[in-house]
Every structure is written in C-alpha cells, then in structure tokens.
Amino acid sequence: MPTDSLNALLEQQQALRSRIAYLEKERDFIKSLYSNMPQVLQSISKGALLGTLLDGFKIKLQAQLSSAYCLFLVCDKDCLQWRLQYTDGINDALLNSNSLLGVVPKALVTFAASPSCPKRHDSSIQNASGWDHWSSFIKKHAFTDVSMVSVSDGQGAIYLMLAFQREEHRLESELMTLALDAYSSWLSAVFEREKADYLLLEDSHRDPSTGLLRRYSFENSFGIVLKDARRHFLRAAVLSIKLLSNSTIKEEELKALADVMQETVRDNDLIAYFGERELVMGIRIQHLTDAEIVAAKLLKSLHSSAFSGNKLAHDGLSIGIAFYPEHSSLDTLYQAASMAANSLKNVSGYRIEFHGKYYKSSADFYSI
Template sequence: MRSRVAYLEKERDFVKNLYCDMPQMLQVISKGSLLSTSLNRFKNKMQSQLPNAYCLFIVCDKECLQWRLQYTDSINDRLLNSNGQLSIVPQALITFAASPSCPKRHDIDIQSASGWKHWLPFLKDHTFSDVSMVSVSDCQGSIYLMLVFQREEVRLEGELMALALDSYAAWLSAVFEREQADYLLLEDSHRDPTTGLLRRYSFENSFGIVLKDSRRHFQRAALFSLRLLSSSKVNDTDLKLLAEVMSDTVRDNDLIAHYDERELVMGIRIQHLEDAEIVAAKLLKSLNSPKFSDNRLIREGLSIGIAFYPEHSSLESLHQAALFAANSLKNISGYRLEFHGECYGSSADFYSL
C-alpha cells in the first residue's frame, strides 16, 4: 500500500509540474509567437520535466535524407562530424521517422540493438540504456523528433514518459496548426477563394514590384487583359478550371488576377515582344482542347488584349491599353497587341510600312 501511495504521489507531482504552466503555454501559442521561440520553450520545459533523462531534438525532411540537430551541447556534439553536421543516423531512428502512423516508440537495451549500433560510442559514454521517441510533422515537409535517453537506474515509469511525449507532441502540433492557420488567412486575404488567383489589390502590388524591377534592370513586361466572351452567368466551377489552365500555361512567377466578373488580368516578364504572343497562343491552344468542350465558359472563348512596358510606364495605362486591344476583337476569341495606340495581330506588324 505504501508503495502504491508513493507512486501515486510521484504521478501527481509529475502531472502537476507538466501542466502547471499550461495557461502561459496556450497564450504563447495563441499569440502566434515565433516558431523558434515556441520550440525553445518546449525544449526547456521537457528538460526540466525529465531531469534524469537527456532530450535530443532532431529535424529531418519527409524523405528522411537530410538530418540536423535543433540544438547542440556538450553531450550531443559527439554525434556531429568536423563540419558540425549530423554525420550518421541509426537505422532505428530512420525507420521510426519514416512511420508517421506510429508517432511514439520505446526501445530498450539500445547498446546491444543493431538498429542503434552507429551511435554505440555515444550511448556507452553516457550509459544510456533505452530511448523513448516522438515525432510530429509540420505538414510543410519537415519532421520534428524528440528522443529521450534514459539510464536504467533512474528510468521513469512508462506511463509517465508516454504522458510527457504526448504533451510535447500536442504542443508542437498546436504551434504548427497555428502557423498553418496564419498562412491560410494570409492566402485568403491575397487570393480569390473561388479561382485561387490573386485579388486585384494583391496583383497591383505585386505587378508594381515587377515594373520597378523592369525600370531598374531595363527589362520588358507585358500585361494581358482576358475578357470572358460568355454572356451566361459565370459558373464558379467553370471559372476555377479556366484559372487552373491559365496557371498551368504560364510560369510560376507570372501573375494572374481576377479583376471583376468577366475580366482576368495577367502580368509577365518578357525579353522580346513576341514572347507575349507565344504565351497568348499557347493559352488559346490549351483552351481549345476537346477535353474542355463541356465547359461553356472555356468553349465560348476569350478576347485577349496585350500591352507592353516600357511603351506604357504605369499599371493603369498598361491596363487601359490591354483592355482597348481586347475590345478591338469585338467579341471574337483571339488576341491583339496594343503598340503606340494601334492594335496589331502580330508584333511583326509593328514596324511594317
């Protein structure tokens, strides 16, 4: 009975210490503190919670090819090579990290386990007999691992260790969830949720940077006004598919925005005037694919007007010129280029007599 009471008192004190600063922890997470700040706080918390154990914090990529220590000290520096990198990773640790469906694991007799042989000098130097591990994915391609090494004579009961690991995983997951929420809120403020394209003000800010860079480096840019020819009510599903086709057609760093109900705008960097024609022709070819025959919005086509920088020095004048070129098609699918106040079917006609 005394032994049972002693264990319950130990368990009570452990749980009390584990959760005593939970309100402060939640407040830090809710305020969206820096990831590094939260990680440092969690590290200090676990090391104080497990005074008779040694905590090792590691990050690896989801392919388990690149590994690094989050923190170095006089104990774990034995694991690093002359370049300060984690040189060898035990197979047992690789297997664990590659198994997200099993986020916790406990290995005993690790000094004699083949899966830990690469770290045997480290384990023997510090007389570590077993290790408890937990892994948490940040959903951005990285896996965060905490390894708790223990010595046999001061080993913590399994239930208490599991409670500590679960708490650490819950705190870390909460931080990653908060970061993901911040990212989604930022994306929603910049992008149209229907199409995934930039909102007008975000496009204007981003294209303003393109124009500044173009002035600084004497580069060219082109602005496209893409008018939807369909007179029917715009269907969100059809519009989203059109946006996806446009995004697939251009480069990742090109800009596409949803301006209003029947106009999309695209800005690209170019080297030569004919580069804009190539993009327009490629887009129209993609939209003419038979697989889009059921999409009324795509089937009825686009009028594309194109204007150029430095012929127009501001976004407003570029947009007006591109819209003028698009309207010159008079509701016919295709593209026209505006150049010094005139509309042309090809840049080859710019200088013809």
C-alpha cells in the same frame, strides 16, 4: 486474527500505500507538466516565433524529465538529412569532424520513417543492434532505455525528441508517455498555427475559386515588375482577358480556365482575377511577339478535348495586349489592354494596342 488474514491485510495496506504514493507522484508530475500551459497557449495563439517556442519546450521538457537526457533532432521526410537542434557537452560526441551529425542508428531511422507510430520505447539499447552506431555514446553515459516521439511539421521536416534513461533512475512508463504526449501536442499546435497563418496569407492574396491573385496583390506584385523593368531597361506586357460567355459562370469551369492560363505562362509571371468576367496577366517579355505568342497559345488551348463541355471556353475570350515602356504605369497599361480587348466587339481573338492604335499582329506595327 489468523496469521494468513493478517498478512493479507498488510499486503493490501502496502499495495494501497504504494498506489497512493504513485498517484501522488503522478499528480505532482502532471501539475508540473501543465503548470504553464496558459502561457504556452497564449504564446502559440499570438504566433510567437518557432525558434522561441521550441527553445521553451526544450527547457520545459528537460526540467520535467530531470533524470533523463533529452536529445532533440530534425530530419527531412525521407530520413536522409539529420541535424541536432541543440548541441552540448554530451551530444557533441555524435558529431563528426565537420560538426555535422554522423551516422544515425537504424532503429532511429525506422522510427522516424513510421509516422503512424509517433511514440516508441526501446530497452536494453546497449546491446541492441539497431543502436550499434551510437553504442559508444550509449555505454559511456550508461543509458539503458530510450523513449522517442516524432512530430511532422507538414512541410517536409520531422521533429524528434529522444529521452535516454539509466536503469536506476528510469521513470514509470505512464509518466514518460504523458511527457511525450505533451511535447507532441505542443509541437502539433505550433505547426497547425503556422499552417493557419500560411493559409490566411494565401487566402488574402489569392481568390479561392480560381487560385489566382486578387486584384490588389496583382497590383502590388506587378508594381515590382515595372520597377525592375525600369531599372534594367526590360519590357513587360499586360493582357486583359475578357470572358465572352453571358451565362452564369460555373466555378469549376472558371477554375479549369485559370489552370490553363497558369500552364501557359512561366512561374514568375502574374495572373489575377479582376472581376466576374475579366482576368488579367502581367508578363515579362524580351520581344513584342512574346505577348501575342502567349495570347495565341491560350486561345488554341481552349479547343482541346479538356474543354469539350466548358461553356466559358466554348464562347471564347477577347484578349487585349499593351506594352511597357509604351505605357509607364499599370493603370495606363491596363486601360490600353482593356480597350484593345473591347475593340474586338465581343469576338474571340486578340488585339494589340500600340501607340493608340489596335493591331492584329505586332508584324503590322511598322507596315506602310
């Protein structure tokens, strides 16, 4: 066999052996990376605590990238506040005298502020201007490369993992990418689970068509208001708001009305959707006039241009008002407020129940 052909054959065999060796390494890497995925997925599906899951991911990734040093960080969405998730004998050099993360490299800030590029690899970082703030840390440990991944939790925080490597132990880029993608997928799954838990909790407490509390959630929450009122000798009021329209209720019209109701009261006041044609408010008040001010404001808002084509607003509302401590429980408050609303005989306006009688205004309570 000619020498050239023999050399070519040897080169092909060498290339094949190298390729086989790499594929075997890649196989072992992937096998190790995903070896405990059933357990991880089960933990996520069961809603394990975020801290517990993050600790597990850290241990897993550090074991997977044994030749690299992994640094775990969290920052806010504006990339202004930074902290180390875990401290050790290596990264404590990055902390200031107050045990807080000091200056952050420009390259890291730029990366965190670019969610459209969730992975990045920087080489020759010992001499890179973007990493000069950590130059002493990088040179001390002879780091030459860093691979980064970022994941947003959807709540205003960004979780980052940095894998610092040395030239002589640098992992193939394809394998590092696999590890970064796995970490990103794990965290994303956890954050999606937390988001789902939150939405399920919200859906169980609020009516999706109005965004208002469901009846049982209103009852539980207003029960707390009454306990506070008894403890601190405060006043409260319940408003029964009945829709006078007999037409089929359109969801968008009801939502518009619910939005105005929420704008009318304070954030810590309660509004619920009790039934097809009734909504209920529970508000904290200082004076008896406070509740009728809210009712009058709500009725006035129905005449705004925003409700020009809203049938519910056009047909009006009957609002009944009852007070605590004149009534000692939510049941009696609601019954009194509902009867006050009914006393209007399907006429738009408000009436106040006070010691068994109905009044147009609290100013009439003590008139002779």
